[in-house]
Amino acid sequence: MDGFGDNFDQADVDPAAEFLAREKDQLAGLCDDVIPAASESNTSEGAPANSVNPPVREEPEKIKKWREEQQTRLEEKDREEEKKKLELRDQAKKELEDWYKNHGEAISKTKASNRESAKNAEKQFVAETAEIEPGTEWERIAKLCDFNPKSSKSSRDVSRMRSIILQLKQTPLTNNA
Template sequence: MSEFDAFGNGVSAEEDPAAAFLAQQESEIAGIDYDEGFSILDSGDVPSALHDGTAASEEEEGDEDGVLNGDFYQESNGPTDSYAAISQADRLQAEPESIRKWREEQRSRLEILDANSRKQETEWKEKAGKELEEWYTRQDELLQKTKANNRAAEEAFVSDAEETAPGTEWERVARLCDFNPKSSKQAKDVSRMRSVLISLKQAPLVH
């Protein structure tokens, strides 16, 4: 029995290799955790420094995502007004080639019409100015001619009135009478009076 006891005591007295290996690994891990400042407590709780650092990193990452998302949404959303968005979409929509060509043709046609209208308006103004100037010239010539005729008629009338030669009295009276029977519209018969005046004109009375 003493031999078995001695054998048993010898086994228990010897160091277990597996236990020694585990103890060495735990000591190395503990050294690493101590160096980095993130060792886990024996109770299994996470140190406050490690917990705070993780929360801060998550908050910073969330802030960066919010900024990036805000910029992205700002660029992608565009105008907030619905009418502005519709107008922007209409402008971005490609215009058909036929409509663009028709628009250019209409623009060219309108430009030609405007140029022709301005040219025609200028021509009309010049023509109207010339015609107005010619009308004023004709009116001035007619006025001057009328004045000359009136002046000549007045001079002849004055000279006849001042003429006092004997035997010309009935001649002057006859000049004041209208001896055309067709132009006479009187109801009375004045043919006898007309014949008397004509005879006196041809053979005036001698005093």
């Protein structure tokens, strides 16, 4: 196996560390030759080249003042927005309570109206059944039927039944038994 040139027996040499050391030696002198782009513009103006970091420019006073004013305006707007949110929530809560109140009243009125109309219909039905006279059966049936000739295409044709009931109403059958 030694003929292949693989020296796996040397466990104390790290190939990554060896590569990094070799590259570091080769690139060691390059840092001094490179001039940053920001300092190149300074050298053309006659200023000495500064390879460290360009100086940090301070913000003008007007920009600082604008930032502070902008910050206070934003904080004020945030406070106003929170106020409006709370007002809208209170208003919505009140409107919802009013709607539930009105809806409940409308339902109770409808229930009372339905009960009253049901009582009236029942009284009328009882009164009519008490007045049953022989021979008026078809007339009472005719009252319960809808004789409106309008019909839709989806409903059945009841014109024949309607004509028979009308005919029986006009000339009732007599029982001569």
